[in-house]
Amino acid sequence: MLDGLAHSTTSALPLHAVGPDDLAALRARLTPPQAAWLDATGFTAKAQELALLPNQGGLAGAVLGLGAEAAEAASPWAFGAMPHALPEGTAWRIEGAPDLEAAVLGWCLGAYRYRTLRSQPGRAPACLVPPAGTEAAQREAAAIIRGRDLINTPANLLGPAELAGAVVALGAQYGATVEVIEGAALEQGFPAVQAVGCGAARPPRVAVLRWTGKADGPLVALCGKGVCFDTGGLDLKPSAAMLRMKKDMGGAATTMAIAEMLMAAGAPIRLMLLVGAVENAVSATAFRPMDVIRTRKGLTVEIGNTDAEGRLVLADLLALAAESQPELLLDCATLTGAARVALGPDLPALFSNDDGIAEALLRAGSQRNDPVWRLPLQGTYDSWLDSPVADMNNVSSKPMAGAIVAALFLSRFVPAGIRWAHLDLYAWNDQGRPGRPEGGEIQAARGIARAVATLASASEHAGR
Template sequence: MPIDGLAAPDTIALPLHCTGPAGLAALRDSLPREAAGFLDASGFEARPQEIRLLPGNGGIAGAVLGLGEAAPTPWSFGGLPHALPAGSAWRLVDAAHAAPAVLGWCLGAYRYARFKPAGRAPARLVPPPGTERAVHTASAILLVRDLVNAPPNLLGPEELAAAAVALAERHGARCSVVQGAALEEGFPALAAVGQASVQAPRVAILEWGRPEAPLVALCGKGVCFDSGGLDLKPASGMLRMKKDMGGAALVLGVADLVMRLGLPVRLLVLVGAVENAVAGNAFRPLDVLRTRAGLTVEVGNTDAEGRLVLADLLAFAAEREPELLVDCATLTGAARVALGPDLPAMMTPDDSLAAALLAAGEATADPLWRLPLHAGYDSWLDSTVADINNVSSRPMAGAIIGGLFLRRFVPAPMRWVHLDVYAWNDGSRPGRPEGGEAQALRTLTATIETLFAGIPGPGR
């Protein structure tokens, strides 16, 4: 599917110059005298996001973007599609930063326009040769954004599972959907979370890759709307709960990019698609649920449902003995209190895996922050009637408690990481319009690529 904001290679396009302060003199010397004079007269200093349109005979002769002192990221270019004239076409003069420019341009051009047309057409960029990966990355991110932005009346468990099936079909992968009696038997805690919804819960299982390739398992929390259940959220707490399937959208986006790039791995992608609703058959506080792993869980709070969904997914994935096990979820508000909206919380007992993820986040401008799985808090999950409670006995360290709960469902030697993401932009910034976001997608993909480098590919 074509990406809004990109132009065909043969499009007649205006030149776009990009420079930081250190390169400003050289740029000025390369421009025609009139353009250089205009740039000087306008006071252009190459600050980040600073843009000048260069005049020419009868119109615009080009444009200059300031990059500032720091190394450019995709966000350095994200404002261009809606800052340059609507529908205009542009070509980078210097391809030194082509990949982040293409990615940032695609992400900045995006608007969720399914129900309300975008206010104006974005400016278009001719992608330079060698930027195919950036285009693939943008496509995967836009898939995630579209899923998270979809209203909950149009994206429930059935539609979320169907999105996994459609993704598998696009890449020649396999995808099955578990529901009904098979779900209650194989994913009992997940089934209990979704049993009150008029749209039945289900699990989508996507598989891709050669049988001999190393297995990477991705588990995503897909709570398509979270009312809180019988521990009902206040109205203000429900306003953005369509994004509570952001973890599931994220693992689908990572899978999309891994398959587009043909990385030499085998994928197992699990999407737990449920709605946490209120009805006479809703699961209750103090219910005791059995899980796929055999552990029993006392329900201390029905609004801590995402960890119950992931518990069964993790147990299923662990049975396949993957070389890397990842779970992604909009799990706790506590992570946002600790780290704010832009830093997903990352938890893993594996220091080398944590280092690889942090390095990938730095390299891709898609950062994470590691929180500890502090064993001293394990007892806070004790229950007097079951193996474990789904919430802590104390009102502290909520994000860590969520990670400690999930750790109970992962065998100790297994390489595992838990990501607690926000999946949302509260306001619009260059390249990041308000709405759903694919946080950590680039980081996870780069980490998978690094960990399994040197293995013959492609992974088909």
């Protein structure tokens, strides 16, 4: 059972969730002393406002304000602060939530703290007795928490071998097959991944998970950038820019979370998950600026900057996935600072070669309070990747449109006719907010999983 949840047999106090318009009706249901106490505290039911209700025996319950906005009240974050705002050791049941699934999801994600490496466990969260019918929310929370743990794990404890091992463990949980490619086989089949990782003491790996939810279902391929630590290579990052680079495998963690959500839900698809697990290090064997490397697809790439390594890893993964002709090919990566400049930390940038796929992802993200924002694959910038000595450069010489140029680079490894989407995300919370503690974060996964399930269902009905 997840932290912050209690068994259904646990005795629990009521947590009344209420907006300003329903506050008078709630007061009428409370005992007169409790109503008077609520009035004395000045409670107005604004969002995140919390009031504890006393009785002669101590604590009788609590009231949570949902605010006046219906969308805000139904979001997971409305309940995200409660596990650490309500008294430690208490158990609760929610009354009056407009969306119980969202409430349970927000509670579970708000209960999360990364304390694995602390000698003292810290304050335990208040627990929720989850309402019946919220199992899907609990599964989503479990997938996100697993991904958060991966991102939060220090790089000395999570290298390429450990990240590939996490894919193996995920596959074992859901009866999937997993192949881990390393050594000579990786050097031969994934030369760009090998080039990125050749400077590290911990050699790179590619993990390939295959799962069948429905034997004749559409094939969905997910590719995740798993750079376990990014120094920038010989184009070394400044120290301040290196501080959070354990999160540079956030794309891999995100695709793993999406895969877990789909497998746990028994989606009627065939699933292929590819994780490029690698470390971009500085050493005498590291790849260099102006080196020319080959890729799995056969295209050659001149290295304009060794800190643009994630797109090289994804190039080989996309090429392998495309060989199986998936109905949908999707990659996730903490790829560019330019996307963060454009959209900030909370809004992943979406690129796609298919308007229908893009609209499905945008719609599902909005419905699930897990938004993305589409940016264009501006073809007039494609020539910015030209190289005089290779098929392309891995960066542009122009200091503009960095996220678009990176997406255009990736698009060269996706054959015509394959529907593809690319997510450029941050995978981190710079500061704690309800349901989103500071540290590693899984972004866009819930919306993507919903969109994939919807597309698979439509494909299934079309085939009947």
